[in-house]
Amino acid sequence: MADKSLKEVADKMKQLDIAMLTTQTARGQLSSRPMSNNGDVEYTGNSYYFTFESARTVKDIDENPQVNLSFEGPKKLYISITGKAALIREKAEMKDHWVKDLDVWFENGLDTPGIVMIQVKAERIKYWQGEESGEVKI
Numbered sequence: 096m097a098d099k100s101l102k103e104v105a106d107k108m109k110q111l112d113i114a115m116l117t118t119q120t121a122r123g124q125l126s127s128r129p130m131s132n133n134g135d136v137e138y139t140g141n142s143y144y145f146t147f148e149s150a151r152t153v154k155d156i157d158e159n160p161q162v163n164l165s166f167e168g169p170k171k172l173y174i175s176i177t178g179k180a181a182l183i184r185e186k187a188e189m190k191d192h193w194v195k196d197l198d199v200w201f202e203n204g205l206d207t208p209g210i211v212m213i214q215v216k217a218e219r220i221k222y223w224q225g226e227e228s229g230e231v232k233i
Contacts, residue, residue: 098229099224104222105138110168111123116144116213117163118180125157127165130213140217140233142176143192148184148209156180162215170224177219183212 111202117127130144142164146152164176183189186205189212193205202205220231 098227099222099231101138101220101231101233103142104127104174107172107222107224108138108166108174111166111172111174114142114164114166114176116152116215117165118150118152119159119161120155121158125129126151126218127231128152141213142178142215142217144213144215145192145197145215148211150211152213153182154170156213164215173223175221176215178215178217181214182207183214188212191199196202 099200112131113129115127115134116130117125120126130146132142132144160180162178162180164174166172166174166176168174189205189210192212197202201210217231217233219233222229222231
């Protein structure tokens with residue numbers, strides 16, 4: 096097992112857009128759904144995703160902020176990030192992570208009623224690529 100720096104894993108993540116975000120429901124079941132980082136790929140240990148206040152994801156995070164992100168990439172790359180999620184509703188904070196592509200889902204941009212940004216702060220990052228595997232120290 097060869098540990099990598101956060102920068103080394105972040106460089107590999109630049110090519111990855113879709114993560115499976117896993118939350119735990121009130122009944123203790125795990126629930127996963129694909130989320131796009133919409134090109135916000137300068138990974139520093141935090142991930143950002145947009146959704147609606149009414150989404151089940153928001154309810155799950157309110158009840159238990161412990162989440163997992165999983166990524167799959169070329170050359171047999173797999174990354175698993177365990178962390179804590181926070182729900183951000185302040186438009187000023189959302190603005191730094193907004194890209195024009197989000198207009199497809201949120202027709203009024205940051206003024207779309209009920210928009211919420213999910214921030215996942217990594218606590219543990221594990222990766223696998225071919226025969227290599229390791230963990231990033233956070």
